[in-house]
Amino acid sequence: MTSQSYPNLCIHTMTNKPWDLKTAVQKYQDRGIGGISVWQNVVEPIGVAEASLILNASDLEVVSYVRGGFFPAASRHDREKAIAHNLGMIEESAQLGAPVLVLVCGAEPTLSKQANEDQICAGIEAILESAAAHQVVLGIEPLHPMYADTRSAINTLGQANRIAARFASPWVKVVFDVYHLWWDPNLEEEIEISFKTDVFGTYHICDWKVPTTDFLTDRGIMGEGCIDLEQIDQLIMAQGFDGYREVEIFSEAYWKQDQDEYLDRILNAYQVLY
Numbered sequence: 019m020t021s022q023s024y025p026n027l028c029i030h031t032m033t034n035k036p037w038d039l040k041t042a043v044q045k046y047q048d049r050g051i052g053g054i055s056v057w058q059n060v061v062e063p064i065g066v067a068e069a070s071l072i073l074n075a076s077d078l079e080v081v082s083y084v085r086g087g088f089f090p091a092a093s094r095h096d097r098e099k100a101i102a103h104n105l106g107m108i109e110e111s112a113q114l115g116a117p118v119l120v121l122v123c124g125a126e127p128t129l130s131k132q133a134n135e136d137q138i139c140a141g142i143e144a145i146l147e148s149a150a151a152h153q154v155v156l157g158i159e160p161l162h163p164m165y166a167d168t169r170s171a172i173n174t175l176g177q178a179n180r181i182a183a184r185f186a187s188p189w190v191k192v193v194f195d196v197y198h199l200w201w202d203p204n205l206e207e208e209i210e211i212s213f214k215t216d217v218f219g220t221y222h223i224c225d226w227k228v229p230t231t232d233f234l235t236d237r238g239i240m241g242e243g244c245i246d247l248e249q250i251d252q253l254i255m256a257q258g259f260d261g262y263r264e265v266e267i268f269s270e271a272y273w274k275q276d277q278d279e280y281l282d283r284i285l286n287a288y289q290v291l292y
């Protein structure tokens with residue numbers, strides 16, 4: 019193991035979308051980054067076996083695999099399809115050595131909020147045994163309410179905490195993403211609850227640009243936007259968090275730029291802040 023300049027930093031491969039897995043692994047390792055979170059789109063073209071060889075040969079720790087979820091659907095057939103897909107993703111996570119499968123839980127706009135939540139819980143219940151057998155944590159990621167129509171009916175840390183705690187399983191946790199949660203007036207209290215109930219899982223960082231030109235693919239580098247990243251980080255670290263800070267930036271603008279320069283900007287911003 020070579021010495022790492024950023025041992026507690028992890029980058030999501032989607033951050034450098036133009037790079038394939040092999041390139042991303044090489045670039046992250048060269049810069050002394052500690053961890054990598056792998057998105058399925060970089061695994062698909064080469065297959066899980068090849069992807070896991072690439073990851074195993076590196077010094078990077080695989081932090082999570084992204085993403086499962088999307089449980090709610092109007093028909094039973096589609097809900098069963100979603101469960102089958104998630105079972106496959108759990109197996110892939112285990113093969114890749116990823117201890118966490120991130121769940122973007124989904125939402126079906128023709129259903130009520132409660133029905134969506136019930137279907138999400140039923141979906142998690144249906145895959146929990148497999149998650150435990152493969153030792154893969156299911157990470158419920160609450161998404162900003164602007165995505166409540168089709169992407170996730172779980173929209174606050176409080177809601178995610180309650181759902182995760184209901185399972186009372188070491189294999190169900192919460193994924194905390196500053197982009198989705200920064201606005202919440204109950205954040206401090208809910209972070210405490212998350213740790214007290216032992217459901218805090220992993221931690222994603224980026225920034226909310228002002229103005230934001232696209233609500234999916236215009237995320238900012240840390241320090242570029244309005245999120246009080248320092249304060250949120252203090253709240254999380256005060257609870258004894260010792261996992262990775264995972265940079266997850268979706269940005270059409272940055273994906274068009276030189277990815278090496280962009281990654282160096284991320285590292286500079288990280289050093290300034292953390």
Ligand code: ZN
Binds near residue numbers: 159194195222266
């Ligand atoms: Zn995230």
